[in-house]
Amino acid sequence: MRRTAFVLCLLIAASAAFAATRTERNRDRWVDRTLRSMTVDEKIGQMLMPGSGPGGFHALDAEELKEARRDVTEFHVGGVHVAIGDASSIALTLNALQRLAKVPLLTAHNLEGGAGYVLYGATRMPLAMAIGATGDEKLAYEAARVTAIEGRATGVNVNFYPVADVNNNPENPIINIRSFGEDPATVSRFVAAYVRGIQENGELATAKHFPGHGDVSTDSHLAMPVLDVTMQRLQSVELPPFRAAVDAGVGAVMSAHIWLPQIEPQKGLPSTLSKNVLTGLLRDDLHFRGIVFTDSMSMRGVTASFSNADATVRAVEAGADILVGIPSVPESFHAIQEALRSGRLTEARLDESVRRILRAKASLGLDQPQNRYADVNQLMLKVGTAENRAVAQRIADNAITLVKDDAHVLPLRPSVGTRVVQINLLDNRTGWREGPVGRIATSELAKRFPRAVTVQIDDQSTAGEYDAVRKLAQISDAVLVNGFIRVAAYKGSIDLDHEQMALLRDLIAMKKPLVFTAFGSPYILLHLPELPAYAVTYDISGTAEHAAIRAITGEIPYKGRLPINLPGLYKIGDGLTR
Numbered sequence: 001m002r003r004t005a006f007v008l009c010l011l012i013a014a015s016a017a018f019a020a021t022r023t024e025r026n027r028d029r030w031v032d033r034t035l036r037s038m039t040v041d042e043k044i045g046q047m048l049m050p051g052s053g054p055g056g057f058h059a060l061d062a063e064e065l066k067e068a069r070r071d072v073t074e075f076h077v078g079g080v081h082v083a084i085g086d087a088s089s090i091a092l093t094l095n096a097l098q099r100l101a102k103v104p105l106l107t108a109h110n111l112e113g114g115a116g117y118v119l120y121g122a123t124r125m126p127l128a129m130a131i132g133a134t135g136d137e138k139l140a141y142e143a144a145r146v147t148a149i150e151g152r153a154t155g156v157n158v159n160f161y162p163v164a165d166v167n168n169n170p171e172n173p174i175i176n177i178r179s180f181g182e183d184p185a186t187v188s189r190f191v192a193a194y195v196r197g198i199q200e201n202g203e204l205a206t207a208k209h210f211p212g213h214g215d216v217s218t219d220s221h222l223a224m225p226v227l228d229v230t231m232q233r234l235q236s237v238e239l240p241p242f243r244a245a246v247d248a249g250v251g252a253v254m255s256a257h258i259w260l261p262q263i264e265p266q267k268g269l270p271s272t273l274s275k276n277v278l279t280g281l282l283r284d285d286l287h288f289r290g291i292v293f294t295d296s297m298s299m300r301g302v303t304a305s306f307s308n309a310d311a312t313v314r315a316v317e318a319g320a321d322i323l324v325g326i327p328s329v330p331e332s333f334h335a336i337q338e339a340l341r342s343g344r345l346t347e348a349r350l351d352e353s354v355r356r357i358l359r360a361k362a363s364l365g366l367d368q369p370q371n372r373y374a375d376v377n378q379l380m381l382k383v384g385t386a387e388n389r390a391v392a393q394r395i396a397d398n399a400i401t402l403v404k405d406d407a408h409v410l411p412l413r414p415s416v417g418t419r420v421v422q423i424n425l426l427d428n429r430t431g432w433r434e435g436p437v438g439r440i441a442t443s444e445l446a447k448r449f450p451r452a453v454t455v456q457i458d459d460q461s462t463a464g465e466y467d468a469v470r471k472l473a474q475i476s477d478a479v480l481v482n483g484f485i486r487v488a489a490y491k492g493s494i495d496l497d498h499e500q501m502a503l504l505r506d507l508i509a510m511k512k513p514l515v516f517t518a519f520g521s522p523y524i525l526l527h528l529p530e531l532p533a534y535a536v537t538y539d540i541s542g543t544a545e546h547a548a549i550r551a552i553t554g555e556i557p558y559k560g561r562l563p564i565n566l567p568g569l570y571k572i573g574d575g576l577t578r
Contacts, residue, residue: 027362034103034358035351042102043350044336045076046357047316049108049293049324052093055085060096067329068093072100075333078357079106079158081296081324084433087119087154087383091374094155098373104366106204106357108158108293108324112178113541114143114392115150116384117434122150123388124434128163128190129522130399130538132180132563137193139395140180144197144205146388152202153382155374157364160254160293162194164207164241165214167564170523173494174219175209176487177520177538181563182214183572184237188244195248204360207245209256209295211263211271211281212238220257220301224270228261234281243286251360252291253282255320257301268305272297278319291360296325303327309335316345321353389543396543400551401560402576403525405533409513410578411554412478414448421476423469425504426458426484427496437484437519440545445480448553459497466503478513480552484540485520494521504528517548525566536560554578 038046053068060069071077080097082090094107109118114125125143144162151159166187167179180190191207198205209220211234216225229238242253255272263281264274271277272294282288294315295301302311312332315323316339326332339345365371402410412420422445424438442454453476455469473479481504485494496504507514508530515533518524522536535551535558537544550556561575 027359027367030362030367031355031358035355038103038354040340040347040350041337042076043347043354044333046078046103046354047322047336047350048075048077048326048329048332049079049081049106049322050077050326050329052080052082052097052107055083055090057086057089057092065093068097069100071329072097072105075329076102077105077329078103079108079322082107082109082118082156084118085120087115087121088376088379090119090156091154091376091379095373095376098155104361104372106158106322106361107156108160109151109156110160111147111151111156112161112163113539114147115154115156119151119154119156122154122383123385123392124541124543125392126395126399126539126541126543127177128180129167129177129563130544131395132186132190133401133536133538133560134395134398135561136398137189139398140190140193141197142391143395144194145201146391148198148201148203150383150388153374153379156203157366158204158206158252159198160206160208161198162191162205162207163209164191164245165209165212166237166241167214168237169215169217170526170567171217171494172214173217174221174487175214176494177522178487179214181572182565183563184240186563188241191241192244192248195245195250199249199251202364204251204364205245206252206254206293207242207250208254210242210253211256211260211277212242213256213258214238216258220295221299223304224268224301225258226261227258230262234263239286246286246288250290251363252293253288254293254295257295257299270301272302272320273306273311273314273318275318283319289356291321291356292319293322294320294324297323298325298327308332312336313339313344316349316353321356393543393546396537396539396541396547397550397556397559399538399560400544400547400558401536401562402551402558402578403534403536403562403566403570403574404531405576405578407513407532409478409515409533410552412513412515412552414553416450418449418451419475419477420445420449420452420480421472421478422452422454422480422482424454424456424482424484425496425500426456427486429458429460434541437540438482438545440542441482441549444546444549448549457500457503461499466499469503470506473507473510473512476512479507479515481507481514481516482548483516483518483520483524485518485524486540487521494523495527496524501528504531508532515552517552519544519548522562522564523566525569529569536562
């Protein structure tokens with residue numbers, strides 16, 4: 001009996017291996033056949049990835065989708081960067097564009113905080129630094145798994161994530177909480193786990209921003225940062241997470257619009273346009289064989305110094321396979337055509353990229369027509385489910401970190417009589433893409449402290465409003481300050497203004513029980529080390545607000561540990577348990 005079972009297991013394994021080999025051969029044949037059938041113009045189009053149009057519902061012949069239709073049918077684009085919008089509307093739009101495409105489209109989005117970060121109705125996951133604060137790589141895998149399932153269910157087959165940058169610069173205004181942390185070895189483990197979670201569940205993962213965007217203080221959306229470090233330093237700090245991603249089989253890498261003077265001698269040439277970086281460092285040294293995406297070609301890190309046509313050809317020369325977010329599809333298309341005519345580019349160079357692109361499409365099953373499309377009948381069964389939301393909340397609960405509690409005021413137990421003033425402190429009143437913040441913290445606090453009062457202070461608050469807040473705090477029994485400090489493109493900073501800092505100093509001077517919870521950037525304590533109690537959620541989301549109130553009131557413990565240093569104050573791994 002045992003011998004029979006053993007033989008049966010061998011037969012099953014052999015059959016599975018044979019089936020996998022046959023599938024791989026079929027995919028290779030599809031790649032070869034498709035490449036041979038393509039015109040030069042169709043090959044050019046495969047290397048371009050514009051936006052997909054607006055995110056709301058539109059009929060296919062609507063004016064709002066005119067440009068997207070043109071890009072697919074006239075310029076043969078190989079993919080689209082998906083718009084922000086309702087998950088069901090996005091699914092319908094992507095299905096329509098897939099039907100128009102001769103070759104199946106790669107459909108990509110920045111699902112950095114789960115699919116719900118940009119596809120409304122899907123599950124909003126905590127950002128990478130929150131995941132890193134849990135210390136549990138299994139949670140990175142779980143976040144990625146849920147994200148991939150929901151993303152693919154809505155028609156998104158490429159996730160522009162994980163961020164593999166090591167955030168070792170507290171003044172970094174654009175990476176910050178999008179990174180898993182500051183320690184290269186830890187970031188490497190979490191990046192590898194996230195890559196596996198994405199790619200084992202139906203999406204292509206993208207490690208970004210190569211060769212590392214963490215140690216700069218400039219937002220490359222606004223200007224080109226400079227990372228002036230040696231190759232030895234790159235090998236020890238910036239590159240390990242990318243090596244880990246490559247070792248984990250990551251399907252794509254995204255370039256950074258940053259200049260590395262000690263690697264690229266041409267002054268002001270960003271990595272996206274540098275052959276030394278994309279070919280020499282990524283292809284030759286790291287042996288990466290997947291797709292190289294550029295970061296958005298509309299960012300000032302490129303456009304400030306290079307025309308769209310020039311940047312397009314330079315990126316292809318450097319080794320990029322797909323140009324994302326190009327300012328003008330026709331202009332980029334014609335620029336590559338002209339470079340081919342002049343001999344600056346060759347068709348063989350295009351074939352290298354197109355073959356990689358087609359292999360990626362085949363690996364996603366897009367060589368089979370039925371796999372191109374989102375099954376809209378399954379959306380309500382797969383997207384935004386209670387089970388998936390529970391994963392997000394579990395991560396947020398395990399991430400929240402109590403850095404200090406000098407007066408031991410925590411936990412603040414719920415009470416009918418305690419007068420709590422909660423101040424939602426916003427760095428900016430407008431621009432909250434996911435909706436107004438602080439609502440959940442407000443409602444959850446009121447359930448526990450019926451006499452609680454919540455107020456909002458932001459960049460548009462008047463002097464009278466500041467005075468009113470100070471008076472409320474004076475007659476309170478305890479003060480909770482929720483600091484919402486976004487990390488966002490084109491924002492350029494991660495600071496509070498002078499009036500807000502002055503208010504915080506006045507609140508501290510009152511000697512009331514005071515707890516500051518940082519939503520978003522964890523570095524505020526560096527500017528105000530006298531804060532008596534300081535906690536960090538590393539995110540701006542409903543799950544983070546739930547976790548914060550429950551931790552403050554002792555319903556859940558503070559379990560997280562700092563994944564970054566707060567120089568001169570606290571180090572990686574610090575965190576109190578209450």
